[in-house]
Amino acid sequence: xxRLAYLFIAAMCTTALAANIEESAPEVRADPPAITTTTxxxxxxxxTIPISADQHDSEVSLxxxxxxxxxxxxxxxxxTTIVGIDNAxxxxxxxxxxxxxxxxxxxxxxDAIAMAESACDWTAISRTYxxxxxxxxxxxxxxxxxxxxxxxxxxxxxxxxxxxxxxIAQYADEHYTCWAQPWYMSGxxx
Numbered sequence: 780x781x782r783l784a785y786l787f788i789a790a791m792c793t794t795a796l797a798a799n800i801e802e803s804a805p806e807v808r809a810d811p812p813a814i815t816t817t818t819x820x821x822x823x824x825x826x827t828i829p830i831s832a833d834q835h836d837s838e839v840s841l842x843x844x845x846x847x848x849x850x851x852x853x854x855x856x857x858x859t860t861i862v863g864i865d866n867a868x869x870x871x872x873x874x875x876x877x878x879x880x881x882x883x884x885x886x887x888x889x890d891a892i893a894m895a896e897s898a899c900d901w902t903a904i905s906r907t908y909x910x911x912x913x914x915x916x917x918x919x920x921x922x923x924x925x926x927x928x929x930x931x932x933x934x935x936x937x938x939x940x941x942x943x944x945x946x947i948a949q950y951a952d953e954h955y956t957c958w959a960q961p962w963y964m965s966g967x968x969x
Contacts (some may be wrong), residue, residue, distance in 0.1 A: 869899035872912060872941070879941045885948070888915075888959055888968050895965035902935050913939035913962070920947065 867873055867890050878884060896914040897903035904910055908917040911934040917924075924934070924943065933939045952958035957969035 787953075827864065868894040869912070872899070872937075874938055874944075876941050879938060879945060881941065881945055885958060891957060892962045892965055892968070897960060901940070904935075910934035912937065913940055913944040915943055915947065931966050 782951060867886075868891050872890065872893055873886055876889060877883060881889060893899055893912050896909070897912050899912065901912050902911070903914065906915060909915060910929075910931055915924075915934050917931055917934075920943070921931075924930075929939065929943070934943065947957040947961050951960045959968040963969070
């Protein structure tokens with residue numbers, strides 16, 4: 780009895796569904812609707828020039844950017860704030876260190892190393908042949924530096940000293956898990 784009631788209900792639903800589908804079938808039109816275009820901007824101050832992907836800058840020159848309305852000016856300023864520089868012992872080093880690629884989070888430790896190694900003196904040379912602000916040791920790194928065409932005097936140039944010290948720090952970070960390890964003599968920072 781239950782099975783017969785189920786079959787009756789299933790048949791009724793199928794018939795109702797089929798009738799609903801036939802009633803809601805989309806209308807098929809013989810002619811497609813006309814395509815219309817709309818202009819979005821009137822009196823556009825910058826005309827556009829269609830440029831294909833295979834054209835180069837040398838083949839097409841873009842129109843000049845229109846002047847701003849009278850009395851309107853744009854000022855552009857960029858400020859980089861390095862947190863902790865107010866307490867730096869070697870503040871002139873910080874911006875240059877960031878410029879050559881030192882991670883900002885390493886700067887406070889780098890500052891302490893520079894103070895301990897050279898007292899923030901870019902031209903420092905030790906009795907053990909350590910050069911520049913971060914006292915790069917020539918005995919340990921000279922062969923690699925000479926292969927790059929660098930001399931001992933080059934290590935007295937701030938950018939060169941910081942760049943080579945960064946290479947040393949990254950090598951130590953990768954191989955010894957502490958980037959400050961090469962400067963362990965000036966204090967344990969690992």
